[in-house]
Amino acid sequence: MAHIIVTGGAGFIGSHTVVELQQAGETVTVLDNFCNSNPEVLGRIAEITGTKPALAEIDLCDREKVFAFFADAKADAVIHFAGLKAVGESCKIPLRYYSNNLTGTLNLLEAMAAAGCKKLVFSSSATVYGDRNPVPFTEGMPTAATNPYGWTKLMIEQMLMDTAAADPSWSLVALRYFNPIGAHPSGLIGESPNGIPNNLVPYIAKVAIGELDHLNVFGDDYDTPDGTCIRDYIHVVDLAKGHLCALRYADTLAGFKEVNLGTGHGSSVMEVLHAYEKACGRELPYVIAPRRDGDIPRMYAQTDRAKELLHWEAESDLLTMCRDSWNFTKKNV
Ligand code: NAD
Ligand code: UDP
Numbered sequence: 001m002a003h004i005i006v007t008g009g010a011g012f013i014g015s016h017t018v019v020e021l022q023q024a025g026e027t028v029t030v031l032d033n034f035c036n037s038n039p040e041v042l043g044r045i046a047e048i049t050g051t052k053p054a055l056a057e058i059d060l061c062d063r064e065k066v067f068a069f070f071a072d073a074k075a076d077a078v079i080h081f082a083g084l085k086a087v088g089e090s091c092k093i094p095l096r097y098y099s100n101n102l103t104g105t106l107n108l109l110e111a112m113a114a115a116g117c118k119k120l121v122f123s124s125s126a127t128v129y130g131d132r133n134p135v136p137f138t139e140g141m142p143t144a145a146t147n148p149y150g151w152t153k154l155m156i157e158q159m160l161m162d163t164a165a166a167d168p169s170w171s172l173v174a175l176r177y178f179n180p181i182g183a184h185p186s187g188l189i190g191e192s193p194n195g196i197p198n199n200l201v202p203y204i205a206k207v208a209i210g211e212l213d214h215l216n217v218f219g220d221d222y223d224t225p226d227g228t229c230i231r232d233y234i235h236v237v238d239l240a241k242g243h244l245c246a247l248r249y250a251d252t253l254a255g256f257k258e259v260n261l262g263t264g265h266g267s268s269v270m271e272v273l274h275a276y277e278k279a280c281g282r283e284l285p286y287v288i289a290p291r292r293d294g295d296i297p298r299m300y301a302q303t304d305r306a307k308e309l310l311h312w313e314a315e316s317d318l319l320t321m322c323r324d325s326w327n328f329t330k331k332n333v
Contacts, residue, residue: 003027003074004247007060007108008081009053010037012191013123013180015045016240017079019189022049024244029073032082033059044188060104063111070111077119077250078112079243080105083152087127087294088198090149101152109163118167121246122160124153124174124258126232126299135266136302139176139258146294157258164256171250178232178262178301180239182321183328190328191236200272201233201322205329208280215284217269219291224298228269232262232300235316235324245310262301263314272318279322 004021008014009030015037021028022045030042030053039055046052056073058065060082083101084090090097105122112118129137130144145151160172181201183190196212197203206212220227242261249257267275277284306312316324 001025001027002076003029005029005031005073005075005078006053006081007031007078008083008123010034010039010041011081013177013236013239014079014081015041015189016184016236017081017243018045018053019048019184020237020240020244022051022053029054029056029075031056031058031060031069033057035059036084041189047188048184048186060107061100063107066107067111067114070115070117073115075112075115075117077121077247078108078117079121079247080108081123083123085149086198087147087149090152091147094148097148097152102155105156105159109159118170119247119250120160120170120172121243121250122156122172122174124157124176125150126176126178126260126262126301128154128157128176129299131296135298136264136300137260138302139260139305161256168254170255171253172256173246173250173253174256174258175242175246176258176260176301177239178234178260178299180236181233182235182237182316182324184237185324185327187327187331190325190332192332200231200269201276201325204273204276204284205325207284208276208326209329209333213285215273215286216289217273217286218289218295220288221291222297224268226268226270229295230266230268230298230300232264232266233272233318233321234261234263234314235321237324238314238316242306242310242312245312249310257309259305259309260301260303261306261312261314262303264301264303266298266300267318272322275318276322276326278319279326
């Protein structure tokens with residue numbers, strides 16, 4: 001049994017990962033400042049797993065507190081989700097993004113080093129493939145950023161790479177997520193963004209529950225079969241399980257490795273809408289709207305490395321993802 005620190009463990013992906021870790025018998029401490037989550041989620045985790053994870057309510061930017069925490073924690077490994085994640089917001093307040101995501105990660109890595117804990121799994125993103133690569137995206141492709149959020153992911157990957165190059169006793173895995181959606185099948189935890197959602201599935205969920213009138217489909221004139229953009233949607237529980245596999249892999253890794261977590265399969269905006277209609281049992285209104293700035297027509301993962309190194313593969317299909325999202329939405333209005 002290991003002691004795993006999960007930064008951002010109260011958030012969407014973090015909370016699902018805490019559930020999987022606890023169900024696998026690990027001891028978990030959630031480190032979060034709740035800037036984009038609610039402490040209630042820890043009770044929800046306890047309802048699912050029977051155990052409430054320990055909590056360290058700390059801002060990763062508070063260097064002294066982070067060092068003091070790690071000095072006592074006896075941590076075996078860290079999964080690092082904590083960060084700000086909204087692309088559009090990152091263009092409006094870039095310094096807040098650089099400050100939170102980079103300072104937080106620097107404090108974390110230095111505190112880990114001081115405490116002798118050198119195993120970390122990091123939440124990176126498929127956004128690091130930029131807008132020039134052909135699909136499917138493979139880990140060896142050149143990386144690029146098109147917004148401050150993406151730059152923070154690239155810069156952190158660089159920090160991890162340099163750290164591992166200087167001292168290969170670190171084991172550092174960057175997981176490049178594609179599009180996580182869905183919710184835990186219990187309906188107790190899921191994604192509930194404040195205000196009007198930016199992302200497709202949370203937006204459709206609000207249309208389905210009647211809080212929003214219709215979906216705006218951003219562009220139907222892309223060079224794709226139905227003209228709408230294609231993304232690689234992955235069930236958040238599959239993604240969470242990928243973190244356990246990444247931790248096991250980190251046990252054998254000397255250095256740094258980046259690994260895609262996706263299904264390897266793309267779905268269009270209209271396909272997602274239709275799957276959600278099936279899940280909620282009614283037609284959902286939509287209008288075709290202008291393209292959204294910065295969207296690329298297609299992205300989906302090449303998944304060979306995850307299969308080979310992590311022995312992990314996504315299992316859920318799009319309909320299951322939409323059913324679980326709808327179940328969570330209905331139970332949490
Ligand atoms: P989320 O906002 O639900 O969770 C992030 C958590 O981190 C929140 O609980 C927040 O309170 C916490 N946090 C943020 N800054 C902090 C700080 N300075 N100190 C302590 N806690 C802090 O986001 P999520 O969707 O669960 O994403 C988790 C990670 O995965 C993020 O790093 C995100 O960039 C990355 N990611 C997410 C997606 C996605 O589509 N959701 C895709 C690719 C990568
Ligand atoms: N999208 C849409 N309407 C919305 C939100 C998103 O048509 O209200 C489209 C968006 O243009 C993109 C896809 O859905 O093609 C996925 O968008 P999301 O923001 O969820 O993920 P990302 O673009 O970051 O991969």
